[in-house]
Amino acid sequence: MSKTTINTLHKIKQNQEKFSVVTAYDATFAGLASTSGIDVLLVGDSLGMVLQGKDSTVPVTMEEMCYHTQAVKNGNQGSLLMVDMPFMSYATPEQAMANAAELMQAGAEILKLEGGAWLVDTVEMLSERGVPVCAHLGLTPQYVHKFGGYKVQGKEQAAAEQMLADAKAMEAAGADLILLECVPSELAKTLTESINIPVIGIGAGSDTTGQVLVCYDMLGMNSGHVPKFVKNFLIDGRNIQQAFAAFDQEVKSGDFPGPEHGFKA
Ligand code: KIV
Numbered sequence: 196m197s198k199t200t201i202n203t204l205h206k207i208k209q210n211q212e213k214f215s216v217v218t219a220y221d222a223t224f225a226g227l228a229s230t231s232g233i234d235v236l237l238v239g240d241s242l243g244m245v246l247q248g249k250d251s252t253v254p255v256t257m258e259e260m261c262y263h264t265q266a267v268k269n270g271n272q273g274s275l276l277m278v279d280m281p282f283m284s285y286a287t288p289e290q291a292m293a294n295a296a297e298l299m300q301a302g303a304e305i306l307k308l309e310g311g312a313w314l315v316d317t318v319e320m321l322s323e324r325g326v327p328v329c330a331h332l333g334l335t336p337q338y339v340h341k342f343g344g345y346k347v348q349g350k351e352q353a354a355a356e357q358m359l360a361d362a363k364a365m366e367a368a369g370a371d372l373i374l375l376e377c378v379p380s381e382l383a384k385t386l387t388e389s390i391n392i393p394v395i396g397i398g399a400g401s402d403t404t405g406q407v408l409v410c411y412d413m414l415g416m417n418s419g420h421v422p423k424f425v426k427n428f429l430i431d432g433r434n435i436q437q438a439f440a441a442f443d444q445e446v447k448s449g450d451f452p453g454p455e456h457g458f459k460a
């Protein structure tokens with residue numbers, strides 16, 4: 196199997212096809228997912244919640260992200276390896292440069308940052324220095340205390356327009372991907388059609404180019420509240436690899452997500 200790069204993802208968007216993304220935090224899951232057709236592995240800072248049991252992603256550190264990035268890199272068999280920059284590790288462009296260097300040297304191939312227009316200079320500088328960027332918009336979990344909870348974003352006209360402007364600013368600054376979390380499906384469709392770079396969605400309807408789920412969620416490993424956008428693929432006697440493959444196939448055929456997994460404005 197050939198190596199997936201950002202060029203692969205850009206080509207998928209040009210061809211109006213789809214790609215699949217799952218989170219991975221260790222070498223075993225990375226190996227299983229990357230050999231099941233999954234295009235992108237995300238070392239998400241969701242590890243603070245699903246691995247560590249914390250109540251948000253805010254406490255996650257650079258040291259923890261580097262440790263898990265190395266583990267996932269060791270198991271990965273050709274998927275693109277995306278890594279989250281943790282809370283406040285990119286508060287200034289200078290901090291972003293230094294921390295991006297550590298994550299890239301640990302094995303990251305593209306970094307994900309939460310935020311819009313305020314990140315223009317940072318994204319430009321990272322991009323110029325050889326660090327591809329995914330800009331995460333919508334429900335950005337590192338903002339949970341500022342948002343006052345985990346809520347669907349972009350429901351009001353003004354917020355929707357701001358999100359569109361943020362996505363365009365990120366593309367102009369050199370971002371290679373946008374990720375939209377928990378936004379109305381109609382807004383995600385409009386946004387995806389308004390820019391040339393691929394958009395990955397989670398709780399953002401079926402019209403984005405990529406779809407991402409937390410690996411534990413899509414394997415039905417969930418003790419508390421199950422979000423509306425989650426589907427369990429570990430059913431019908433499948434093993435874990437077959438569940439990843441089913442997710443990949445349903446994303447690429449357009450069967451997942453269905454209307455019931457999305458939000459309305
Ligand atoms: O940390 C994470 O798992 C994420 C995805 C849910 C998009 O950022």
Ligand code: NA
Binds near residue numbers: 252
């Ligand atoms: Na994250």
